[in-house]
């Protein structure tokens with residue numbers, strides 16, 4: 110799959126008077142390739158080129174385009190990657206998008222506790238915006254959360270997004286599955302109808318867990334057959350082994366330090382448990398997450414305050 114994009118030639122696309130030409134290969138997903146696009150006005154953008162094929166019909170790509178275009182028009186706070194335009198030709202459909210420097214996945218190993226909180230907050234505000242517009246993303250993951258060079262988090266990839274008629278709307282579980290690692294447990298029950306919005310909330314919980322662990326190796330899938338997940342959902346995971354095998358967890362490093370850090374740690378673990386709740390009817394909602402202590406506690410200030418005691422450690426003082 111290394112050279113998957115090399116042979117694809119995309120014709121220049123003009124959007125709002127700017128002519129974009131194909132640049133270097135960035136990456137690929139299940140159905141398409143992503144390229145840098147160089148604008149005639151010296152700006153840069155992205156071409157996301159998708160072939161129409163089984164599992165990726167023209168209708169599906171057009172739905173992605175329309176949802177993403179409509180959200181772009183409404184997004185006054187810059188919480189999603191901008192959809193700039195689209196071109197249809199015999200070889201497929203090319204979306205023209207705002208360029209991001211990195212994915213959240215690519216910066217994971219360098220995150221500080223304060224950045225963990227900052228990116229999680231941005232994610233929750235972004236998902237709140239989507240849900241207000243009656244859109245469920247259904248594929249939130251570290252790779253679909255992009256970072257602009259000034260450190261702004263933006264939500265991308267609306268290929269699996271759903272337009273909802275009501276906030277209570279249910280759909281077949283099979284229609285809502287994105288990356289299995291981020292899928293809520295109810296999605297693994299075949300033939301089930303599921304409420305759609307709590308699926309996004311669950312994915313946000315997995316992202317939070319991974320940000321804090323600075324790793325994407327928590328359980329692989331929240332299935333009844335996965336022993337790690339079974340232990341979690343049956344409440345047999347105590348606080349001390351909450352992070353089984355994750356001695357790198359940055360929030361855990363708070364624990365033995367001052368009382369503010371201790372509070373931040375407890376708020377954090379409590380929130381993860383409220384979001385990654387097996388029963389979707391008891392799972393924390395986006396509104397509840399926003400009012401949670403972990404949102405209010407100032408992680409940056411907590412670390413700064415205890416910094417005097419720990420200043421000898423460059424690692425700790427880097428918040």
Ligand SMILES: Nc1ncnc2c1ncn2[C@@H]1O[C@H](COP(=O)(O)OP(=O)(O)OP(=O)(O)O)[C@@H](O)[C@H]1O
Nearest residue numbers: 136137138139143155190206207208209212252266
């Ligand atoms: N706007 C963008 N700016 C910069 N890089 C991007 C942008 N959009 C996507 N990418 C990069 O291209 C890669 C492929 O993106 P794409 O959306 O096609 O697939 P994916 O999200 O990785 O997988 P899938 O579509 O199968 O869920 C992403 O992992 C990301 O690194």
